[in-house]
Amino acid sequence: MTATSTTRTVVTPARIVRNGISRIRYEFLTYFRQGDAVFFTFLFPVVMLTIFLVAFSSSNFFGTDAAGHSVSAAAYYLPAMLAAGVLLSGLQNLAIDIAGEKSDGTLKRLAGTPLSVTSYFIGKIGRALITGILQAALLIVLAKVAFGVPIPTDAARWATLSWVFLLGVATCAILGIGLSALPRSGKSASAVVIPIVLVLQFISGVYLPFSNLPGWLQNVASIFPLKWLAQGMRSVFLPSTLKAAEVGGSWNLPGVAIALGIWLVVGLILARLTFRWIRKDG
Amino acid sequence: MTTTAPAVEVRDLHKSYRGVEALRGIDFDIAYGETFALLGPNGAGKSTTIEILEGYRDRTSGTVSVLGVDPERGGLDWKARLGIVLQSGGEQGAATVREQLRHFAGFYPDPRDVDEVIAAVGLEDKASWLIRKLSGGQRRRVDVALGIIGRPELLFLDEPTTGFDPEARRQFWTLIEQLKKEGTTILLTTHYLDEAAQLSDRAGIVADGRLVELGPIDTIGGAAARVPLVRWIRDGVAHEERTECPGELVARLAAGGEPERLEVVRPSLEDIYLELVAK
Numbered sequence: 001m002t003a004t005s006t007t008r009t010v011v012t013p014a015r016i017v018r019n020g021i022s023r024i025r026y027e028f029l030t031y032f033r034q035g036d037a038v039f040f041t042f043l044f045p046v047v048m049l050t051i052f053l054v055a056f057s058s059s060n061f062f063g064t065d066a067a068g069h070s071v072s073a074a075a076y077y078l079p080a081m082l083a084a085g086v087l088l089s090g091l092q093n094l095a096i097d098i099a100g101e102k103s104d105g106t107l108k109r110l111a112g113t114p115l116s117v118t119s120y121f122i123g124k125i126g127r128a129l130i131t132g133i134l135q136a137a138l139l140i141v142l143a144k145v146a147f148g149v150p151i152p153t154d155a156a157r158w159a160t161l162s163w164v165f166l167l168g169v170a171t172c173a174i175l176g177i178g179l180s181a182l183p184r185s186g187k188s189a190s191a192v193v194i195p196i197v198l199v200l201q202f203i204s205g206v207y208l209p210f211s212n213l214p215g216w217l218q219n220v221a222s223i224f225p226l227k228w229l230a231q232g233m234r235s236v237f238l239p240s241t242l243k244a245a246e247v248g249g250s251w252n253l254p255g256v257a258i259a260l261g262i263w264l265v266v267g268l269i270l271a272r273l274t275f276r277w278i279r280k281d282g
Numbered sequence: 283m284t285t286t287a288p289a290v291e292v293r294d295l296h297k298s299y300r301g302v303e304a305l306r307g308i309d310f311d312i313a314y315g316e317t318f319a320l321l322g323p324n325g326a327g328k329s330t331t332i333e334i335l336e337g338y339r340d341r342t343s344g345t346v347s348v349l350g351v352d353p354e355r356g357g358l359d360w361k362a363r364l365g366i367v368l369q370s371g372g373e374q375g376a377a378t379v380r381e382q383l384r385h386f387a388g389f390y391p392d393p394r395d396v397d398e399v400i401a402a403v404g405l406e407d408k409a410s411w412l413i414r415k416l417s418g419g420q421r422r423r424v425d426v427a428l429g430i431i432g433r434p435e436l437l438f439l440d441e442p443t444t445g446f447d448p449e450a451r452r453q454f455w456t457l458i459e460q461l462k463k464e465g466t467t468i469l470l471t472t473h474y475l476d477e478a479a480q481l482s483d484r485a486g487i488v489a490d491g492r493l494v495e496l497g498p499i500d501t502i503g504g505a506a507a508r509v510p511l512v513r514w515i516r517d518g519v520a521h522e523e524r525t526e527c528p529g530e531l532v533a534r535l536a537a538g539g540e541p542e543r544l545e546v547v548r549p550s551l552e553d554i555y556l557e558l559v560a561k
Contacts (some may be wrong), residue, residue: 007351010391011358019389026385030376033412105371112336112366113389113432114358278338 016116023115023123028130041093042135045081046142048207052077053147062209065239074147079233080206082136086165087206087226089132090172092197094124095179096189102278103186111277121177121271128173129166136165149237157236164232164256171225171264178270200226205234211245218247228259287350289314289436289467290335295344297330304330306491307344314435317458317468319478319499322488323559328471329369331488332440335469336366349436362390365434367425367442375413379405379424382413383431390432402460403427404453419445426454430461437461439470443477455480475552485551489559503554510548514541 032038056062056073064070101107110120143149152158179196183189201207203217204226210218221227234242235251243251290312297305305327312318320328333339334346337353346353351360377385380396387393400409403423408416413424422445429437443451451474458481461468472478478485479499487495487502495502509524512531525531528546535541547553 007349007357007359007363008391009359010362022385022388026377026381029381030374033376034374100374104373105368106373108338108368108371109366109373109428111338112361112364112368113386114362115389116358 011114011116016119017122019115019119020122020126023119024126024130027123027127031127031131041088042131044088045085045135045139048084049074049077049081049139049143049147052081063239063242063245066241071239071242072147072149074143075149075237076209078139078143078149079237080230081139082165082237083168083204083226083230083233084201084206085135085139086132086168086229087172087197087200089135090128090169091176091179092193093131094128094173094176095182095193098124098177098180099183099189099193100186102180107277117275117277124177125170125173128176129169132165132169152236160232160253161236164229164236164260167257167260167264168225168229168232171260171267172229174264174267174271175225178267178274181274181276200224203227205230209245210247222247222259225260225263228256232256232260287347288312289316289349290318290469291345291347292331292335293345295331295334295346296342297327297334297339298342304491305334305341308488308491308493310486310493310496312467312469314467315462315465316484317462317470317482319482319485320469320471320488321475321478321485321555326488326559327491328488329440332438332469332471336364336438337361362432363435365429365432365437367429367437367439369440370418370422370425370444373413375416375421378410378412379416379427380409382424383427386428387431392433393431394433396431399427399431402430402457404450417445419447419450422446423450423454426457430457434466436467436469439468439472441471441473443472443474451477475550475555479551487555487558495558499551502551503549503558507554507557508549510546512544512546514544516541 053072053074059073060070062071062073062076098107140151144151179193180189183192200221203213203221204210204224205213205221206226210221210227210230213221218227231246231251232253234246235253235256243249246252288311290310292308292310295305295308296303308327308331310318320331322328330339334341335348335353337348337356340354348356349360349363379400383396383399387396397409400406403426405420405423405427408420413421416424422442426439426442429439429442443454446454455477458468462481468481470478470482482499484496484498485502486493506524509526510528511522511524512528512535513520513522514535515521516535523531532544532546535544549557
């Protein structure tokens, strides 16, 4: 019996990218076949937006625009729910999903194939991006059509939305991959990840108006990316008259870019250091 | 480039988990094109050995070479030459059989045809079913299909037929015979001794972290273990005797009156195995 004993280079960069795209398709397909994940991450912001709208339907404490019209609850909470959606589709969903894949054997199986970790990451981030876009579109359309929220028409605001959204998804997805190393098992993943995500949302101006929080809590929240993501979203959808309520009376978009950028780099390092297909000898 | 080096080479393999020795010095080779069965009771060290060869676990000491590569340093190009069927996991299975196979086929440079593989494992009728809707035995067949989709040079099968019905097992044997004909090297672990006897050229028996027996299937246990056994009952007392000439013994017994429950047994691999691991 003769056989080749040399290993040819078959896993080229082109194949890694091609496999990454194949992963995105596969991830997207299988994600929407999991009923619970779709509800708790995909539709959750829509549900919350509706609840806030109903709860605060007769309130007019969200400020007024330049023409003196008061800002509705739906209009006020739309940017907050967009930020929450990015956090859920990126960080919460990926952290729980990957922890689950680690414990149910999915990653062990992939580890035995020539799939590169990079292709796997491309798949996860790509799925977070596509589900995030669908979720944002659903929120914006619902807000406009059902709740009459004014949607900006000028290109500058849409440009801001684009980069804040893309940077936000990338950062949250990478942090989700990093955070997936924290739960010890797939079963405990929700219990570990959801409290982190919930607390972040409460202190970062998603559920509660940020300006109502005490200064020290605002300072704590400023360490984390969600506060900046929510602020960037507010700059797109809220009238500029509400800028006064922000820290320093400004949307501080450069601050948003820097904070999210730093967390993106931190997340990349964290994911690189902590991600393993399997726990050897665990 | 051709070589006579074995596909798998294991020398003095040791593995300890927090001071507990799981493997206490294992040595064996598998030649290219050979089918080798690793047998032994649960917890004997079969899976630890196979997972070290697959690159899932690091060894404590010893040397290991798989397709000329140390598994601890095996990269993606090396993995492209392997097929791995692990012991079954509990995956979500939110893809259909065909989607899953097509997706995995894309990872490999020269994959097999997806529909041919589905037919080879007998899942034509279930090709568009979600994997989570399949029975345990059918999911196991998907595992086997995923193991061979990349046209591996070396195939690891860790208890591949768990949960198979007898028909599926026969079908699986036919598939393995086909892979052998194509020159695939196979490392198999199984609890079904008839399966090992049917499929493998050689076997090693692991007990308590050591290889207690190694050789061609029909010599395992040595010649003495294969000597036919004659059993009978006379006056309520059970007798048994090993003899190379059972006919002669039976004739002698019959001359003294018909013995009760007379039987002549040729020890199967299973009998020999049970005797070996009991030591």
